[in-house]
Amino acid sequence: MNVSQNYQQFNMASAPLKVSKELTKKVAKGARDMLPQQMAIKEGALSQIKEVFKRHGGQEIDTPVFERREVLMGKYGDANKLVYDIADQGGELLSLRYDLTVPFARFMATNNIQKLKRFQIGKVYRRDQPNSKAGRYREFYQCDFDIAGPSLPMLADAEVLKVFSELLDGFKLDFKLKLNDRRLLELAVTDRAQTDPQMFASICTSIDKLDKEPWDQVQDELNQKGLTYDQVQKLGDFVNGDLANGTDSFETAIGKLETMFEKVQNQEKKGQVLHEMRLLRVYLDAMDIERRVKLDTSLARGLDYYTGMIFEAVIAGGEEASLGLGSIAAGGRYDNLIGMFSKNQIPSAGGSLGIERIFNILESRAAKEEALINPMDIVIGQMGTINRAHVLKIASWLWSHNLKTEIFYENQQKLGEQIKIAANKGARYLVVVGEDELKDGQLLLRDLTKKEQVKVPFDQESLMKAIKRDNLS
Amino acid sequence: MNVSQNYQQFNMASAPLKVSKELTKKVAKGARDMLPQQMAIKEGALSQIKEVFKRHGGQEIDTPVFERREVLMGKYGDANKLVYDIADQGGELLSLRYDLTVPFARFMATNNIQKLKRFQIGKVYRRDQPNSKAGRYREFYQCDFDIAGPSLPMLADAEVLKVFSELLDGFKLDFKLKLNDRRLLELAVTDRAQTDPQMFASICTSIDKLDKEPWDQVQDELNQKGLTYDQVQKLGDFVNGDLANGTDSFETAIGKLETMFEKVQNQEKKGQVLHEMRLLRVYLDAMDIERRVKLDTSLARGLDYYTGMIFEAVIAGGEEASLGLGSIAAGGRYDNLIGMFSKNQIPSAGGSLGIERIFNILESRAAKEEALINPMDIVIGQMGTINRAHVLKIASWLWSHNLKTEIFYENQQKLGEQIKIAANKGARYLVVVGEDELKDGQLLLRDLTKKEQVKVPFDQESLMKAIKRDNLS
Numbered sequence: 001m002n003v004s005q006n007y008q009q010f011n012m013a014s015a016p017l018k019v020s021k022e023l024t025k026k027v028a029k030g031a032r033d034m035l036p037q038q039m040a041i042k043e044g045a046l047s048q049i050k051e052v053f054k055r056h057g058g059q060e061i062d063t064p065v066f067e068r069r070e071v072l073m074g075k076y077g078d079a080n081k082l083v084y085d086i087a088d089q090g091g092e093l094l095s096l097r098y099d100l101t102v103p104f105a106r107f108m109a110t111n112n113i114q115k116l117k118r119f120q121i122g123k124v125y126r127r128d129q130p131n132s133k134a135g136r137y138r139e140f141y142q143c144d145f146d147i148a149g150p151s152l153p154m155l156a157d158a159e160v161l162k163v164f165s166e167l168l169d170g171f172k173l174d175f176k177l178k179l180n181d182r183r184l185l186e187l188a189v190t191d192r193a194q195t196d197p198q199m200f201a202s203i204c205t206s207i208d209k210l211d212k213e214p215w216d217q218v219q220d221e222l223n224q225k226g227l228t229y230d231q232v233q234k235l236g237d238f239v240n241g242d243l244a245n246g247t248d249s250f251e252t253a254i255g256k257l258e259t260m261f262e263k264v265q266n267q268e269k270k271g272q273v274l275h276e277m278r279l280l281r282v283y284l285d286a287m288d289i290e291r292r293v294k295l296d297t298s299l300a301r302g303l304d305y306y307t308g309m310i311f312e313a314v315i316a317g318g319e320e321a322s323l324g325l326g327s328i329a330a331g332g333r334y335d336n337l338i339g340m341f342s343k344n345q346i347p348s349a350g351g352s353l354g355i356e357r358i359f360n361i362l363e364s365r366a367a368k369e370e371a372l373i374n375p376m377d378i379v380i381g382q383m384g385t386i387n388r389a390h391v392l393k394i395a396s397w398l399w400s401h402n403l404k405t406e407i408f409y410e411n412q413q414k415l416g417e418q419i420k421i422a423a424n425k426g427a428r429y430l431v432v433v434g435e436d437e438l439k440d441g442q443l444l445l446r447d448l449t450k451k452e453q454v455k456v457p458f459d460q461e462s463l464m465k466a467i468k469r470d471n472l473s
Numbered sequence: 474m475n476v477s478q479n480y481q482q483f484n485m486a487s488a489p490l491k492v493s494k495e496l497t498k499k500v501a502k503g504a505r506d507m508l509p510q511q512m513a514i515k516e517g518a519l520s521q522i523k524e525v526f527k528r529h530g531g532q533e534i535d536t537p538v539f540e541r542r543e544v545l546m547g548k549y550g551d552a553n554k555l556v557y558d559i560a561d562q563g564g565e566l567l568s569l570r571y572d573l574t575v576p577f578a579r580f581m582a583t584n585n586i587q588k589l590k591r592f593q594i595g596k597v598y599r600r601d602q603p604n605s606k607a608g609r610y611r612e613f614y615q616c617d618f619d620i621a622g623p624s625l626p627m628l629a630d631a632e633v634l635k636v637f638s639e640l641l642d643g644f645k646l647d648f649k650l651k652l653n654d655r656r657l658l659e660l661a662v663t664d665r666a667q668t669d670p671q672m673f674a675s676i677c678t679s680i681d682k683l684d685k686e687p688w689d690q691v692q693d694e695l696n697q698k699g700l701t702y703d704q705v706q707k708l709g710d711f712v713n714g715d716l717a718n719g720t721d722s723f724e725t726a727i728g729k730l731e732t733m734f735e736k737v738q739n740q741e742k743k744g745q746v747l748h749e750m751r752l753l754r755v756y757l758d759a760m761d762i763e764r765r766v767k768l769d770t771s772l773a774r775g776l777d778y779y780t781g782m783i784f785e786a787v788i789a790g791g792e793e794a795s796l797g798l799g800s801i802a803a804g805g806r807y808d809n810l811i812g813m814f815s816k817n818q819i820p821s822a823g824g825s826l827g828i829e830r831i832f833n834i835l836e837s838r839a840a841k842e843e844a845l846i847n848p849m850d851i852v853i854g855q856m857g858t859i860n861r862a863h864v865l866k867i868a869s870w871l872w873s874h875n876l877k878t879e880i881f882y883e884n885q886q887k888l889g890e891q892i893k894i895a896a897n898k899g900a901r902y903l904v905v906v907g908e909d910e911l912k913d914g915q916l917l918l919r920d921l922t923k924k925e926q927v928k929v930p931f932d933q934e935s936l937m938k939a940i941k942r943d944n945l946s
Binding site for chain 2: 026043059060063066106117149238285396403405441
């Protein structure tokens with residue numbers, strides 16, 4: 001009787017589920033499975049990222065994947081429509097998190113924490129148009145690092161920029177950090193162009209489109225929002241030209257801003273902001289990353305919660321530049337967000353690395369080399385008709401010695417085949433439980449590197465003595 | 474002018490968000506934040522779990538947190554009503570995953586994989602009544618290990634039981650594995666009690682309640698489902714008494730089952746199933762876990778997809794027994810599930826560890842000791858009025874040498890205070906940038922263990938030479 005076949009038959013017969021038609025096997029749109037090869041790349045990348053965060057004193061936290069809807073509402077400007085809602089099945093109204101920043105602000109308030117240098121790695125959800133080539137998914141990882149708590153001007157901000165530079169350097173990417181400050185935008189939009197302060201967030205949302213749309217189109221949008229010809233012209237001076245394309249040195253750019261804001265009413269504010277921009281430049285220079293940073297006055301960041309320094313990291317060169325990945329990290333200062341959930345204002349700055357785009361790059365690099373996923377130390381094979389209890393007994397010994405061991409679940413006829421499979425799994429040894437050897441109370445131990453085999457008494461001590469632990473896990 | 478204060482003021486003024494009222498800061502019901510101390514415990518536990526999975530040749534995969542609704546529908550019996558749906562905002566209908574097993578089956582079909590020993594660690598979602606003491610949440614981690622692909626009878630099943638035993642042993646828990654087989658239940662329910670085969674899943678759902686409800690109540694439910702007095706009696710013989718309470722040895726229990734099923738019509742099936750139960754006992758004995766396993770005929774598992782061996786791990790003793798955690802791991806064989814998504818039937822067995830309950834145990838153990846989260850190597854302080862660019866320059870050197878380094882973001886007046894903070898962060902060194910020392914081009918390097926300090930020239934080479942790398946990261 002073929003036991004295995006019968007077993008299958010009984011299972012088929014006893015199925016409580018009808019196996020009548022093939023169900024859909026589609027993954028949800030904009031989401032993706034991770035195969036073992038991809039997971040290995042991902043795990044490698046995440047451990048590299050965590051190392052950088054920890055080197056800067058970061059402490060890891062986690063928050064739920066969903067939040068009460070009111071926590072997320074009104075924080076993301078135009079992007080609020082991209083938030084996934086959970087169906088109302090009774091009870092609270094929930095939504096999936098859109099980023100890790102707003103949940104972090106809620107976390108600080110909920111847990112009544114006054115200061116924390118935190119990092120968090122988790123998936124976020126956006127009902128955006130997916131584009132896998134550009135690394136844009138509806139479910140994707142963000143790796144966040146934030147310094148929440150008071151800081152002298154630009155000090156925490158500078159460290160945040162350093163952290164993200166280290167991350168990107170770690171992946172050997174040729175990148176630039178585009179830098180701006182919401183307060184510069186405010187000087188340009190509210191003070192110089194004299195638009196209604198209530199319109200500020202909305203105007204930033206329009207300016208934010210400049211990396212995808214030409215100025216003409218943004219100009220139309222601003223006109224439609226009710227701005228005058230003169231106001232739009234003044235915004236154009238600010239977001240176009242040298243100040244936006246990063247051709248000027250940082251110092252020259254600040255000089256031009258001095259001139260541009262010569263006539264705004266609030267000179268104290270102007271002085272303060274430009275002073276801090278200069279301070280930031282000195283800090284970046286001290287940490288040897290000034291060369292990475294380009295002031296870009298057209299950078300606005302769509303999200304409502306930023307209040308000071310803002311940045312975006314983009315690929316600047318190398319073979320990865322052609323992938324069209326857009327920004328791979330971004331962030332800024334948000335001094336009022338935590339205060340929305342708490343009586344305490346806790347000034348904060350941080351950023352977020354979009355790991356999917358890094359994965360795309362690492363995957364295309366990895367495609368050029370063949371890596372073994374989870375290589376084994378030992379595989380246990382067999383010859384002749386044997387009771388599998390012997391195989392499990394030996395496996396159990398090896399597992400208890402922390403040796404990575406696999407067995408065969410089906411009958412394997414040829415020893416040559418078993419050797420090949422074991423070698424493909426990266427194993428150093430094949431233990432063979434042979435019908436003949438068993439009669440003499442022995443095992444075969446084959447060294448797959450040296451291509452030698454020895455007989456070993458069938459007991460734990462003898463086997464462990466015969467196995468050389470070098471090169472094993 | 475107090476720069477820091479003004480900075481704050483400007484930020485307040487420039488806020489694009491109104492900070493008028495305190496928003497809710499509640500976490501969604503049944504979910505929880507993880508503080509750094511908890512994350513450290515969690516990360517430790519997960520790396521221990523991954524090590525066991527990898528030792529058995531597991532390969533890690535990931536699937537999206539949501540699936541197309543039809544993928545999940547009709548797989549969980551009564552529990553289908555606990556699935557979270559995503560709101561219909563246009564496009565596909567999605568639901569949050571209820572476990573990792575059904576998405577894994579879909580994954581095998583989607584990616585056209587014939588065999589895979591996979592592990593997966595991820596959050597799953599259930600609209601259940603939460604109970605944090607018992608470790609029952611609406612969002613919680615599952616750690617799954619499955620062997621998908623053909624196996625000789627009970628061979629993969631035995632390894633699955635071994636894997637979960639190793640996991641629980643690793644956490645130093647006193648546990649038992651309750652074991653049953655869906656085919657035994659089928660012999661008892663369909664063959665012996667002669668109920669309608671279509672009723673099998675529904676009857677299992679009722680039996681599954683026996684760990685929470687007395688037999689009387691389950692009996693009523695079975696009566697309501699239309700079973701006769703005689704049928705219910707016959708089920709009672711099976712799910713009550715010695716066969717369910719684990720007082721018998723495995724061998725004695727199988728003997729009693731022989732007697733119980735003496736008269737069922739399909740004797741070949743009976744012979745096959747009891748033969749495999751005996752085989753499993755031998756395998757468990759060979760791996761030294763038979764003592765952990767108790768046959769329990771009242772174990773039914775609520776989920777529809779099981780077809781053979783089923784198990785549940787429960788705390789059996791020790792101080793943790795009093796926590797009332799219920800089952801902490803569970804699983805079984807499901808030979809038809811992958812075939813629901815694919816033309817290929819791929820027999821599979823596996824299990825799932827509910828890590829939240831383990832966390833509860835580890836947290837209550839950790840509460841007895843004080844552990845430092847992410848200890849630092851070096852903290853950089855200052856004395857007098859100095860430019861923070863010096864601090865950042867030194868920090869930048871240390872970060873580039875992979876030393877875990879923090880700076881102070883605010884002014885620190887007293888050296889004693891800075892020493893205390895640095896020591897509390899676990900740092901070996903405090904580097905002091907002093908106004909006076911700077912004039913001589915020097916730094917102070919204080920060894921916090923030896924309580925000694927030396928002056929070091931303010932350059933990278935001199936500083937790195939003065940720092941002893943032993944005991945540092």
